[in-house]
Amino acid sequence: xxxxxxxxxxxxxxxxxxxxxxxxxxxxxxxxxxxxxxxxxxxxxxxxxxxxxxxxxxxxxxxxxxxxxxxxxxxxxxxxxxxxxxxxxxxxxxxxxxxxxxxxxxxxxxxxxxxxxxxxxxxxxxxxxxxxxxxxxxxxxxxxxxxxxxxxxxxxxxxxxxxxxxxxxxxxxxxxxxxxxxxxxxxxxxxxxxxxxxxxxxxxxxxxxxxxxxxxxxxxxxxxxxxxxxxxxxxxxxxxxxxxxxxxxxxxxxxxxxxxxxxxxxxxxxxxxxxxxxxxxxxxxxxxxxxxxxxxxxxxxxxxxxxxxxxxxxxxxxxxxxxxxxxxxxxxxxxxxxxxxxxxxxxxxxxxxxxxxxxxxxxxxxxxxxxxxxxxxxxxxxxxxxxxxxxxxxxxxxxxxxxxxxxxxxxxxxxxxxxxxxxxxxxxx
Numbered sequence: 001x002x003x004x005x006x007x008x009x010x011x012x013x014x015x016x017x018x019x020x021x022x023x024x025x026x027x028x029x030x031x032x033x034x035x036x037x038x039x040x041x042x043x044x045x046x047x048x049x050x051x052x053x054x055x056x057x058x059x060x061x062x063x064x065x066x067x068x069x070x071x072x073x074x075x076x077x078x079x080x081x082x083x084x085x086x087x088x089x090x091x092x093x094x095x096x097x098x099x100x101x102x103x104x105x106x107x108x109x110x111x112x113x114x115x116x117x118x119x120x121x122x123x124x125x126x127x128x129x130x131x132x133x134x135x136x137x138x139x140x141x142x143x144x145x146x147x148x149x150x151x152x153x154x155x156x157x158x159x160x161x162x163x164x165x166x167x168x169x170x171x172x173x174x175x176x177x178x179x180x181x182x183x184x185x186x187x188x189x190x191x192x193x194x195x196x197x198x199x200x201x202x203x204x205x206x207x208x209x210x211x212x213x214x215x216x217x218x219x220x221x222x223x224x225x226x227x228x229x230x231x232x233x234x235x236x237x238x239x240x241x242x243x244x245x246x247x248x249x250x251x252x253x254x255x256x257x258x259x260x261x262x263x264x265x266x267x268x269x270x271x272x273x274x275x276x277x278x279x280x281x282x283x284x285x286x287x288x289x290x291x292x293x294x295x296x297x298x299x300x301x302x303x304x305x306x307x308x309x310x311x312x313x314x315x316x317x318x319x320x321x322x323x324x325x326x327x328x329x330x331x332x333x334x335x336x337x338x339x340x341x342x343x344x345x346x347x348x349x350x351x352x353x354x355x356x357x358x359x360x361x362x363x364x365x366x367x368x369x370x371x372x373x374x375x376x377x378x379x380x381x382x383x384x385x386x387x388x389x390x391x392x393x394x395x396x397x398x399x400x401x402x403x404x405x406x407x408x409x410x411x412x413x414x415x416x417x418x419x420x421x422x423x424x425x426x427x428x429x
Contacts, residue, residue, distance in 0.1 A: 006049055013051045039339060058283060058340060061086035065098025066362045073363055074344035075279035082275045085370035086363055096231040101358035107153060107222035108327050110185040112170040112193055112214045116200060117207035120159050130199060131155045137195035138188045145184060150177040178353040180329030182216055189214035218290040219297045220325040227361040228321040236318060241377035249318045251376040252311055259307035266307050270299055273308055276367030280360045285334035285341030294325045309368050322365040326357045392420045402427055
């Protein structure tokens with residue numbers, strides 16, 4: 001066991017790993033080489049016990065038309081097919097009206113959990129006073145947010161029956177404007193906890209009150225965005241492969257319908273949506289883990305995990321839509337201090353939080369469309385294996401002429417690491 005690891009310098013941390021974990025000379029060189037010559041101190045602030053940087057590529061998916069406005073989407077992902085799929089779908093739909101999006105709601109929720117010797121009825125009767133008191137207690141925190149159009153919108157009371165008795169929850173709904181708002185919400189909630197305890201004690205000092213915890217919720221079903229693409233059936237022919245456009249549309253809808261009924265398929269289906277969303281969320285310095293948690297919870301809102309997207313065919317018109325919660329921000333947090341996040345937002349035209357919700361949703365729908373289209377035609381592996389071949393060739397240190405010969409050889413053959421390795425070996429022999 002080591003004590004005081006966090007107090008060691010970056011080099012001392014690396015020296016410790018060399019000594020205790022037998023880190024190789026090559027590994028040590030890589031750690032040092034991945035230090036940024038000018039911005040390392042900035043990057044060190046993003047995490048704890050930093051020894052180096054773990055790079056992921058920042059790519060661009062061009063030609064997104066969202067509500068008649070053109071965008072080039074910055075995407076951070078290690079899965080190369082994600083950017084390719086987004087770009088392909090974006091170009092296709094840009095010629096067919098683009099992505100139509102709208103923000104349905106933007107409320108985020110925080111929760112204050114407490115135990116009290118009060119009945120639910122007694123607390124409900126007192127709720128208007130509680131709401132006024134709690135809002136007053138955080139006035140100095142909410143003033144600035146209110147000037148930007150945000151603030152506290154509502155407070156509800158709920159009860160949770162546990163084996164240890166009843167626990168109450170105050171659900172506090174916030175509007176955080178263009179900020180992600182996590183720190184703002186948590187600060188408000190913690191101060192509200194003190195105020196609630198004081199208020200209930202004054203009303204009846206003979207009844208005990210215990211604040212359990214105060215924390216925002218990453219389940220944000222009141223922070224919703226919707227995205228839709230629409231075209232005539234005939235216009236789907238470029239994606240239909242050997243099928244007619246109508247056959248393709250029916251197969252596509254069938255696949256989406258399966259994802260609404262079958263949980264195992266729905267998980268992978270929704271993962272395809274999140275491929276596109278996460279890549280934009282990471283690029284812009286937002287919290288992709290919170291987004292993921294909220295989206296998957298929303299997919300289970302009706303008691304069974306299901307597809308987040310829906311397909312419809314009516315009067316020879318094909319439509320594909322997506323609705324999910326996306327609690328994002330464009331000011332504060334990492335968006336304001338990560339140099340690449342700031343550039344990504346600049347590429348997007350410095351969008352508002354509402355704009356970013358719609359951009360991310362379009363990216364998600366684009367990836368979902370490409371994935372399902374591939375599944376019901378040529379299969380998902382054709383595109384994946386092309387990217388996989390590139391990765392294998394890189395790990396084998398293939399030269400340009402070897403890469404070209406391998407790509408030509410494997411264009412209609414199965415791809416695996418052992419087969420590619422054998423092929424490169426045969427070339428070199």
